[in-house]
Amino acid sequence: MAQATLKGNPITLVGNQVKVGDQAPDFTVNKNLMETASLKDFEGKVKLISVVPSLDTGVCDAQTRRFNEEASKLGDKVVVLTISNDLPMAQARWCGAAGVDRVVTLSDYKNLSFGQAYGVVIEELRLLMRSIFVIDENNKVQYVEYLSEMTDHPNYEAAIEAVKKLV
Template identity: 75%
Template sequence: MTQQRTGVATFKGNPITLIGPELKVGDAAPDFKLNRNLLEEATLQDFAGKVKLISVVPSLDTGTCDAQTRRFNTEAADLGEHVVILTVSVDLPFAQARWCGAAGVDQVVTLSDYKARSFGEAYGVLIDELQLDMRAIFVLDENDRIAYVEYLGEMSEHPNYEQAIAAVKALR
């Protein structure tokens, strides 16, 4: 039976149910299978040996998600080639590509959880009622251990960008 977490998150003040475990600092990051496009998949192993900042957003076509992704795209320039920033949403891969092109976002790798929502479930961010991934930040070290995690309590709020970037810089 899949774990369900209630009372930990809201969307515009309304309670939502998150599916999957609450990951903690020190945990091994679960593997994932996400889509780069309709045919090509990506797994955690594709980013082996790099520090990974995983920015999870419900949909790039919303104001907070747009701002979050643009912010990490800007921050990427100062983080070096040993760091990769992944933005995960359930948007279709071509919607992600369209959004990135229109927004000029080119430093972030967008990955889609649209097929099986397995990332959302493995990382404890799948919203049962909406079938979207809840806003969250995960920073993984080069050995795929979680060094920083932030689950947002309210879906429409911004994450703590400064703490996430500081966690990445501490691992470089």
């Protein structure tokens, strides 16, 4: 179990953290209430995975909008995924209201498969900790950022540079 904070208060992260060079663990998340997706669905693409606690918060909103802007510049060989525990219909509603149309939103609400596999489940809140993963077309982890404070922004530039080196 790793430690992090929410506004300076300790929180516990559960699951297996990954590191650069690891084979990316598979996961099952929801595209909608009935349809699922896994890492295999994005095979052959470079994957930038942006993990947020909830799209309805300021930093998560800004993070998702930023990666949506960048997605159009990264080309067809790249897919940008945003994973949270928001319900799929809430994700779809938020994307429509925010004009976010280049990021694929996926929900880990059902069984925390992604969160456990990547070590980002916040035990006390049943949310996912803000983090970034870049996975190459062969599903090898090329970039990882686990934030230690939930309300901090990730290093957008470093994540985008990691993607650009792969395309």
